[in-house]
Amino acid sequence: MPDHVHLSLPPLDQSTVQYAPDDAVDFVIVGSGAAGGVMAKELSTAGFRVVVLEQGPWRTEKDFVHDELKIWNEAWLTNDFRVSPNTFRATAHDKARVQPAILYGRGVGGTTVHFSANYWRFREIDFVEASRTGAIAGTGFADWPITYQELEPYYTKVDWEVGVAGVPAPSDPPRSKPYPMPPHPPKSTGVLLEQGAAKLGWTAHPAPLAIASTPLPGRGACIQCGLCLGFGCEVRAKSSSLVSVIPVAVATGRCEVRPDSYVRKIETDTAGRVTGVKYFDARKAEIFQRAKAVVVCANGAETPRLLLNSKSQRFPHGLANSSGVVGTHLMFNGGGTSLGVFEHEVNGFKGLVASRVVWDLYELDPALGLVGGGGFDYRFDLTPIQFATGDGLPPDSPRWGREYKRLLAHNYTRTIECYGHTSSLPMPTNTITLDPTVKDAWGIPAIRMTYQDHPQDLRLYKYFTDRAEDLLKASGAVRTWQRPVESQAFSVHLLGTCRMGNDPATSVVDKFHRAHDVPNLFIVDGSSLVTCGRGQPTMTIQALAFRAGEHVAGFAGRGEI
Amino acid sequence: MDQSRRSFLALTGSTAAAIWLADVDALLAAGRHAATADAFIVFSAADAADIEAACAQIVPTDETPGAREARVIYFIDKALDTFARGQRNEWVKGARLLRSKAARVDRAARTFADLRPELQIAVLASLEKDKVPFFQELRNAAIAGMLASPEHGGNFEKTGWKMIGFDDRFVWTAPFGWYDRDA
Numbered sequence: 166m167p168d169h170v171h172l173s174l175p176p177l178d179q180s181t182v183q184y185a186p187d188d189a190v191d192f193v194i195v196g197s198g199a200a201g202g203v204m205a206k207e208l209s210t211a212g213f214r215v216v217v218l219e220q221g222p223w224r225t226e227k228d229f230v231h232d233e234l235k236i237w238n239e240a241w242l243t244n245d246f247r248v249s250p251n252t253f254r255a256t257a258h259d260k261a262r263v264q265p266a267i268l269y270g271r272g273v274g275g276t277t278v279h280f281s282a283n284y285w286r287f288r289e290i291d292f293v294e295a296s297r298t299g300a301i302a303g304t305g306f307a308d309w310p311i312t313y314q315e316l317e318p319y320y321t322k323v324d325w326e327v328g329v330a331g332v333p334a335p336s337d338p339p340r341s342k343p344y345p346m347p348p349h350p351p352k353s354t355g356v357l358l359e360q361g362a363a364k365l366g367w368t369a370h371p372a373p374l375a376i377a378s379t380p381l382p383g384r385g386a387c388i389q390c391g392l393c394l395g396f397g398c399e400v401r402a403k404s405s406s407l408v409s410v411i412p413v414a415v416a417t418g419r420c421e422v423r424p425d426s427y428v429r430k431i432e433t434d435t436a437g438r439v440t441g442v443k444y445f446d447a448r449k450a451e452i453f454q455r456a457k458a459v460v461v462c463a464n465g466a467e468t469p470r471l472l473l474n475s476k477s478q479r480f481p482h483g484l485a486n487s488s489g490v491v492g493t494h495l496m497f498n499g500g501g502t503s504l505g506v507f508e509h510e511v512n513g514f515k516g517l518v519a520s521r522v523v524w525d526l527y528e529l530d531p532a533l534g535l536v537g538g539g540g541f542d543y544r545f546d547l548t549p550i551q552f553a554t555g556d557g558l559p560p561d562s563p564r565w566g567r568e569y570k571r572l573l574a575h576n577y578t579r580t581i582e583c584y585g586h587t588s589s590l591p592m593p594t595n596t597i598t599l600d601p602t603v604k605d606a607w608g609i610p611a612i613r614m615t616y617q618d619h620p621q622d623l624r625l626y627k628y629f630t631d632r633a634e635d636l637l638k639a640s641g642a643v644r645t646w647q648r649p650v651e652s653q654a655f656s657v658h659l660l661g662t663c664r665m666g667n668d669p670a671t672s673v674v675d676k677f678h679r680a681h682d683v684p685n686l687f688i689v690d691g692s693s694l695v696t697c698g699r700g701q702p703t704m705t706i707q708a709l710a711f712r713a714g715e716h717v718a719g720f721a722g723r724g725e726i
Numbered sequence: 727m728d729q730s731r732r733s734f735l736a737l738t739g740s741t742a743a744a745i746w747l748a749d750v751d752a753l754l755a756a757g758r759h760a761a762t763a764d765a766f767i768v769f770s771a772a773d774a775a776d777i778e779a780a781c782a783q784i785v786p787t788d789e790t791p792g793a794r795e796a797r798v799i800y801f802i803d804k805a806l807d808t809f810a811r812g813q814r815n816e817w818v819k820g821a822r823l824l825r826s827k828a829a830r831v832d833r834a835a836r837t838f839a840d841l842r843p844e845l846q847i848a849v850l851a852s853l854e855k856d857k858v859p860f861f862q863e864l865r866n867a868a869i870a871g872m873l874a875s876p877e878h879g880g881n882f883e884k885t886g887w888k889m890i891g892f893d894d895r896f897v898w899t900a901p902f903g904w905y906d907r908d909a
Contacts (some may be wrong), residue, residue: 231894232874234870350900353906509903515903549890550873554865564854570786
């Protein structure tokens, strides 16, 4: 079985410099994903000595497999709930139960290794939407301390240094440079979305994707393998941190990447400064790595957990948490999905996930009385087992037997999911806290998630589900149905939990990602987001990281840390 | 209990041996076990025959191959020796449950595999209706055995993938489907 398709690419260099734990390096970075990878590159190329601690292994494309059973059964690329559980409750009045609520990439490159690579920029509105909309009860809806214009040069860095393929659309926010690579082909899903959108008076644009459409130095172009979401790229076309920014950091000779390093605590001194990071190595031996400064890039769930687990006499409520804001305002993005079956073969299982997008509802007509907005794509990201065990067939289908088998055989190649990706509101009551009793396999208090969607958002999700079905009908689907809209209890987007702001009483980091409470602690990842955009946060996380990297390097160079 | 290929075939071919061994269940199973008789690691021959019969109702053999031809039973057997080790007891109990239900709908039936197809379907439908956890496990395992990579022991000769139209080439160029044939 051709389980692997590999180009003869030169092997990725994994031989990094080695620092002693007692050697106080300039920066310890916790996490090697979307933000951690960029920070490692920016700080090491600026001349600083950097140690990156990653809880997962350092795999490369030679290790990646097209085996859905292995991927999911073994949590092969992701957090392993069996050793690192979490609890969930909808509100603080409910009893939190042990049930998986988060999924993120575990390994060098983080979630960028297995994501779908949809790279939408945020737009001007995303940074000022709160003041445009007005206050909403029950939320901490706020404007950002920075604007799109301030972030634009760093979005461009993401395009060029990480690698994004696309073509500017008329509705795009202003951009200072074109895309470095042309867009990917439309696939049947894209052609159908173009036709459906046109019928509704909308336009489908080539999707901006962090996937190489042309070869890049040391990287192959996408071969449209079809197993993108959930899997590692075997030709280095997906612009993961693993193949884009981390190799650059390693090549400086100043950046040490330490895989299999599970961080448990950030240590501080009596002056309230960070002194280093305590972590467990692969053999569960505890090591203390000294550092002049620490950058936390562990994602919107693990970052607040680490801060809350880093209590001390000076920081009794958790590190950098004098405001009590750490872990609050958790956002997932939201959305609505409808599915359709078409007369002819779509073969959505071939090729990348989403080739075309519709942004006509990015901002909504105020007459609708809804907050936020979003965008649509057509996709088919269900692996064979996922499709057949329950996610793919119409809800009234038999679940086994002759007719079930007939439907599987007919529908697998003809089904499309229309995803409406939307905003969701930041709420102080949606939180990551520490579970009072449940611990992980290392004995560290586990994540307790409290999350319930705002009623406004549930209305928005329903609106987008309805429009998703409209699109499928307009594209000529023979049969359509909706996925039910309900308050979310599981997410791969973990955002807003250490929000950025000018006021130390209402935010965790300043606009340069420095913790208000701790001068040599920086936090850069999904937790920094003030609002969550329209469903594709990674590009903004990386733009923030490029911007933070530049400023933090400047502070360090001027002795301002 | 290990069932080596040899003893399995010996049982099939020899009533005397079977009586000698006084393992009537195994004898009955042997006569009905359709897949090539490779060794089972976890299942007894009797349990394998009943589980396989149940899987063959989840994904039946009709004009095209089903769970039986995809060797789903070997997938489950291997799973219970590897990533699903912890579930062995549930499956042994599950096979027993199938047999006891079979006896209830047909007093002559010694095994689930013995039942007429429509009665097998009735038994499974009642398990599904009563939300018996083993039914969901059986269903999911049968489907996974059809569609997981063949290296896991099922999806023999890509039977399951061929059934749904999935192709594991993992390199594609346009056109991807009917609608982008002119794109």
